[in-house]
Amino acid sequence: MKLVISSILSVNVFLVTDVNAISSLTKGHIYNRYIAIKPLTNGLNSDNIGLRTSSVYLLGELKPDESVIGLMRILRNDPYEEARILAALSLYKISDARGINAIKQRIRIDESERVRKNCQLLYLSFLNEN
Numbered sequence: 001m002k003l004v005i006s007s008i009l010s011v012n013v014f015l016v017t018d019v020n021a022i023s024s025l026t027k028g029h030i031y032n033r034y035i036a037i038k039p040l041t042n043g044l045n046s047d048n049i050g051l052r053t054s055s056v057y058l059l060g061e062l063k064p065d066e067s068v069i070g071l072m073r074i075l076r077n078d079p080y081e082e083a084r085i086l087a088a089l090s091l092y093k094i095s096d097a098r099g100i101n102a103i104k105q106r107i108r109i110d111e112s113e114r115v116r117k118n119c120q121l122l123y124l125s126f127l128n129e130n
Helices: 002-017 019-026 028-041 049-062 065-077 081-094 096-107 113-129
Strands: none
Touching: 002 019, 028 049, 028 065, 049 065, 049 081, 065 081, 081 096, 081 113, 096 113
16 A cells, blocks of 8 residues: 555656646647657556556546557556556546547446546546537
């Protein structure tokens, strides 16, 4: 549990310190965006929970369609519910039909009540927006 909490805190520190870099990536700097997506997609496969969750979060900010399958894998298989919730949030932000369907499925079948509730909120929000 301490590992998860410290990892989440380190993710937050990373995110706060790199807000300007992320902002420039999300505002259409195509070359920089392209360079960032590949390592972030690779980060989804990391054994390090901090790197994995940072990658999940940042891919949600950048919204690349090519990350949907990897994010769906995190949502379905990650042992940490925080990572699964972040994956659901990122899939929601990307709004790809495959990702939205994966969120809908997790409402029924995820072992964690917390993940199920967050997926339900995201799915209902998606329905209300569309």
